[in-house]
Amino acid sequence: MERTRHQGMAKNTYMRWRLPLVCLLWEVTMIVLFGVFVRFGPEADAHWEEEKKELNLTSDMENDFYFRYPSFQDVHVMIFVGFGFLMTFLKRYGFGAVGFNFLLAAFGIQWALLMQGWFHSFKNGKILIGVENLINADFCVGSVCIAFGAILGKTSPIQLLVMTLFQVTLFSVNEYILLNLLHVKDAGGSMTIHTFGAYFGLTVTRILYRPNLEQSKDKQGSVYHSDLFAMIGTLYLWMYWPSFNSAISEHGDAQHRSAINTYCSLAACVLTTMAFSSMLQKKGKLDMVHIQNATLAGGVAVGTSAEMMLTPYGSLIVGSISGIVSTVGYVYFTPFLESRLHIQDTCGIHNLHAMPGLIGGIVGAITAAAATEDVYGKEGFIKAFDFTGEYQTRTPSVQGGFQAAGIVVSLLMAFVGGAIVGGILKLPIWGDAAAENCFEDEVYWEVRGALPQVPEDEETDAYHMHNPDKPASP
Amino acid sequence: MERTRHQGMAKNTYMRWRLPLVCLLWEVTMIVLFGVFVRFGPEADAHWEEEKKELNLTSDMENDFYFRYPSFQDVHVMIFVGFGFLMTFLKRYGFGAVGFNFLLAAFGIQWALLMQGWFHSFKNGKILIGVENLINADFCVGSVCIAFGAILGKTSPIQLLVMTLFQVTLFSVNEYILLNLLHVKDAGGSMTIHTFGAYFGLTVTRILYRPNLEQSKDKQGSVYHSDLFAMIGTLYLWMYWPSFNSAISEHGDAQHRSAINTYCSLAACVLTTMAFSSMLQKKGKLDMVHIQNATLAGGVAVGTSAEMMLTPYGSLIVGSISGIVSTVGYVYFTPFLESRLHIQDTCGIHNLHAMPGLIGGIVGAITAAAATEDVYGKEGFIKAFDFTGEYQTRTPSVQGGFQAAGIVVSLLMAFVGGAIVGGILKLPIWGDAAAENCFEDEVYWEVRGALPQVPEDEETDAYHMHNPDKPASP
C-alpha cells in the first residue's frame, strides 16, 4: 500500500531521540521531586492506626478512601477512556487520539500532584497525598485533555508534553487564586477546568494557526466505526459526570446533591441537543458530532453549582440551555471561528467546554448570590460556602461577586497563558507535521493494515464497490 | 457514493420539525413538572446537617449515597453503554442503536423520576429524590431499553419517545401494584423490568408487524466489527448485573447476598450457553448472537430471588437453566415467533428477557414460599420480606402466592398496555421508514464514509476481493 507518500514531507517529524529524551528527562525529574517532596497523607500512611485513636474514629470507614475512591475511579475513566475515545472520531487519528491522550495525562497527573500539592497539601516541607489529591490531579489533567481537543491531529507528542507542563502549572496557579484567594466554590470545575482549559486551548490553536490546513481536510472527518468508537468516550463521560462534579464535594449531602443535579442536567441536555441537531440541518437528520459532544454540555454547565441548592428543575433548565448553545455552536460558531478568527478547533471544544463553562461559572455565581439560610439551613449554609474564619461575614451576594471574578481571572489566565505557550509551541523544533499530514496516524505511529479511506479514494473505489455495474477505474 | 437510493422511499421519514418539536415540548413539560414537584430528599438537602443531629447519626457515611452510589453508577453504565452497545450488532444501525437508546433513556429517566416519585416518594406535595430514585429511574428505563430491542431498526425516534412516555407510565403503575398493593419482593426486577418490558415490547412489535420486512433482511445481521462492538455491551451488562440486582436491596447482608447470587448465576449461564450454542449448530461452531445475549439470562432469572436465601448452588442451577432456555429460544423460538405469530423480534428479547424474566418470577415465588425462620433467622426473616405492619402475619406460602400473582399482573399490563401503545404507534404520523429502509442508519442520521456492506455487495465485490482471480464485475 502507498505508505511512502508521507516520507517526502517537508517537516521533520522524526521522534526517535527527541521524544524519548523528553519523556525520560521528565520522568527522572518527577522521581527526584517526588523523592524530595511527596509522602503519604495521614489516611494512607501506616501510622493511621494511631491517627484513628487520636481522632477518636471508631471505624476504618471514616477513612476518606471510602468516601471518594468510587468517584475517583469514575473520574479516572473519564480522563483516559472518556476523553481518549471521544477523540477517536477522526478516521485516521485513532491511535493519536487515545495514545497521546494517554501519554499527556500520565505525565500530567504526576506534575499536577506536585503543583497542586505545593499549593494545597504542603505540610512541614512535604506534600501529603491521599485519594483527594489523585482526583484533583485527574481534574487538572482534564483541562489539558480539553485543550488537546482544539489542537488534535495538528501537533507532535512533544508539543503536547510541553503544553501539558505549562498548562498544569498555570491551572494550579489559577486554581489557587480562585479557591484560596477569592474563596470561590467550583467543585466540578466549570471555571477552573472547563473555562480555563478551553480558552487556553483555543488561544494555543489560534497561535498555531495553519493556513493550509484544508490540504488535510479529507482526513478531518469520521468514518462509520470511528464514530462508534467515539460514542464509547461520549457515554463514559456522560454517565460518570455525576461522579466528576461530586468527587471533591463535602462528605454527605453535598456529594449526594451534586450527583443528582448533574444527572438531571445531563438528561435534559440530551433532549435539546437531539432537537437542535435535527432542526439545524436541512435534511432533518441527526449529526453524530452533536450527539458525541453537545450532550455533555449539561455536565459542564452545572460544574460550579451542582453542589449548591440548584434544585433538580434548575438543573434541567441549565442542561437544556447548554445543549442548545452547544449544538448551535457546532453548526454556526465553529465555521465562523475558523474562517474569521483563524481558530481551528478540531473537536469543537468551544462548544463543548468554553461556552458551557462560562454558563457554568455564571450559573454558579447566581446560585451562590441567591443562597439563603432558609434554603440551606443555618449550618448547611455555612458548610456549603465554607463561611468560616475570615469568611465568616461574607454574604451570598458578595460570594456571587467573587464567583464572577473567578470567571474573569480564569479567562485572563487562559488568554495570557495560552498566548505564551502557543508562542513556545510555534518554535520549529518540536517535530509537528506539515499541513497535508495532519490528522494522520502514520506520521507518529507504526500502522499495520489498511487505514480507513479518505474521500478521494471513496470517490473512485468505495463508490464502485457499491455499484458493481460501474467500471472499476476512471 | 450511492446515498440517494433512499430518497425515493415511499414513507416520509423527514424529522426536521417533528422530532425537535416533540423533544422540546417534552423537555419544557419536564421543567415545569420538576419545578412544581421535585425537591431534594433529606439526605441530599443542605438541611442534612440538622437531620443528622435529629437522627443521631454520627457519620456522614450513614448517608444513603455511600450505600448505593457505586451500584447506581454500575446500573447507569448498563443502561447507556450496556443496552446501547449490545444493540450495535446490526451492521448498519450502530448509530441508531446507541443514539436512540441514549435519547429514549435520557427522556425516560426524567419522566420516571416523576411517575415513580408520585407513587413512592411523595411527601407534603413534593417528590423528594435521592440516589435510590436515580437507580429506580434507570431501572424503569431499562424496561424501555428492553422493549426497544424488539422493535430495533423499525421505528422512528419519535415513535420511541412516544413509546417511552407510555411505557414508563405503565411500568410505574405496574410497579406500584406489585410492590405496594401485592407487597411483592422484586429488587432485581425479574417481573417489573424484564417480564413486563419484554412482553410489552413483543406486543408492540406484533402490532407493528411488517409483512415485507424481508426486503431489508440483508441488513438485519452483523459484520465482524459490529459483533465486537456488541460484546462491549454484553460484557458491561454481564459484569455489572450483580450491582443491578443488589442496587436497591436493604443495606447490609441483602445487598451482599444479591451480588453473590447474581455472580454465581451468571457464571453458570455462560457455560450452558456456550454448550448449547455449539450443540444446536450442525457445524458445532459458536454463534455470537448467543454469546452476546443468552449469557445474560442468568442475571434476569435471579432478579427476584437474588436478595433471598437462594444460596450459591441454587443460583448456579437457575443460571444454568436460563442459559439453556435462552439459547434454545434463539435457535428455535425466534424463527417460530416470526413466521407463525408475526412477532418480529430484532434482538431476541423473548429469549433474553421474556422467558428468563418468567423463570425469575417463578423462582422468586418458590424461594419466598420456601423461606423459613430457621434459614433466615427470626429478625432476618422479617427484614427480608418486610413482614411488618399490616403484613406482620403473612406466611411464606402466602407470600409465594402473591409473588406468583405479580407475574400475572405484569403479563396483563404488558399485553394490554403493549396493544394500546402499539396501536398508537401504528398511526401514520410518526415518520417510520419503509420496510426496505429498516436497519439502516442513513434514514435518520448523517453518515460519513462508507457503511459496512450488505450481502448483495459482498456477493459481487467483497467476494472478489478475497478471490482476485475471479472477474471484478458480473
Place this chain on the structure above:
Amino acid sequence: MERTRHQGMAKNTYMRWRLPLVCLLWEVTMIVLFGVFVRFGPEADAHWEEEKKELNLTSDMENDFYFRYPSFQDVHVMIFVGFGFLMTFLKRYGFGAVGFNFLLAAFGIQWALLMQGWFHSFKNGKILIGVENLINADFCVGSVCIAFGAILGKTSPIQLLVMTLFQVTLFSVNEYILLNLLHVKDAGGSMTIHTFGAYFGLTVTRILYRPNLEQSKDKQGSVYHSDLFAMIGTLYLWMYWPSFNSAISEHGDAQHRSAINTYCSLAACVLTTMAFSSMLQKKGKLDMVHIQNATLAGGVAVGTSAEMMLTPYGSLIVGSISGIVSTVGYVYFTPFLESRLHIQDTCGIHNLHAMPGLIGGIVGAITAAAATEDVYGKEGFIKAFDFTGEYQTRTPSVQGGFQAAGIVVSLLMAFVGGAIVGGILKLPIWGDAAAENCFEDEVYWEVRGALPQVPEDEETDAYHMHNPDKPASP
C-alpha cells in the same frame, strides 16, 4: 465468499459434541459441589442481623461489602473487558479473544470459589463466601487469562477449559503455600498471579510448540480498528489497576496506600514505555503493541509492595523500570524466545507479566526487609505484615527472605505444573486447529460478513483500492 478453505484442514476441529459435553459435565459438577460445600458467609447471610448485635456493630456500613464491592467491580471489569479486549488486537481472532476469555473466566471463577474456599474459608464442613471470595476468584482466574495470552489463537476452547481446571487448582495450592505456610504478603499478586500465571503459560506454550506456525503469520497481527479495540482493554486494565492491587488489602490505610502506589507506578510506566517504544525503532515511531501492553507493567511490578510503605517516589522508580524492561522485552526478547527457545508467546506475556511479576516479587521482598517500626508505627508495623500469633517474632529481614522464597516457589509451581498441563494439552483429542488455521475465528465461530484482510489479500486488492490506476488483478 471463500469460507470453505478451512473445511479441508487436516485436524478435526469439530466441537459439536466435545465442547457441550465438557461444559455441561463441569457445570453439573459445580452445582453438586456448591450444593455440598458452598454457603453464604456471615455478612451475606440473613442471620447478619443477629451477627451485628453479637459483634456490637452499630452500622450496616461495617459489612465488608461496602469496603470491597467497588474494588470488586473494577477487578471484574479488568478480567472480562480488560483481558478480553486487550487480546482483540489480532485482526481475525477478536471473537476468540473476548469469547474464549469469557468462557474460561466464567468457568474458572466457579472452580476457584471452591478451591480457594477449601483452603481459606472452610468452617464446619462448609465454604462460607463473601465479597472477598469473589475478588479472590477473579484474581485466580486472572492468572489463567494471563496464561491464555501466551497460547492465544493456537488452542481449542476445550484445551482452554482443561487448562483452566488445572491452573486454578495449582494456583490455589501455590497461593496456600505462599500466604499460609510462608506467611508471605502478596495482595496484588505479583507472585501468585503474574509470575505464576505467566511462567505457567509460557511453559505450556513451549510444550505446545508449533514448528509450522509461520503458515499463519499473516494473521498474527493487527489491523487499524483491532488495535483500537485492544486499547479498550488496555485502558480498563490501566485505570482499574489501583483497585486490583488494593482490593483485598486490609481496611483503611492499606487499601488507600495500595491505590496511591499503583496510580503512581502506572503513570511513570507510561512515560518510559513511550520513550523506549520510539527509541528502539529505526523510524522512531510509536508501536501500539508496546502502548497496549508495556504501559501496564507498572501495575504488575508493584503488586506485592503496593500495600507496603513503598512511597510514591518508590512507585515511580518501580514503574519506570518495569516500563523499560517490558518494552525492551517486546523488541528483543520475544523474537529471541520464539527463535531460540521455541516459546511462541502470542501476546508477549513474558514482557507484560513474567518479568514485571519477578520485579514485583523482588521489590516486595526488599520493601518488606526494609520495613521499620519507625516508618510504619508500632501498630501499623504489626498490622501491615500481620506479625501476630506464631509470626509475632518474625523480623523484617526474615520476612524479606520468605518473600523471596515465595518467588521461587511460584516459579517452580509454574514450570512443573505448566509442563504437566502442557503435556496433557498435547494429546490429540482436544480439537485444536492446524498451524495454517491458527489466529482465525472461522475455525470455532460462525462469522458473518467479511473478515479483515490478511496481507496476501492486501497485496493484491486492498492495495489496488488505494491505487485505482493499477490493474485490478495480477
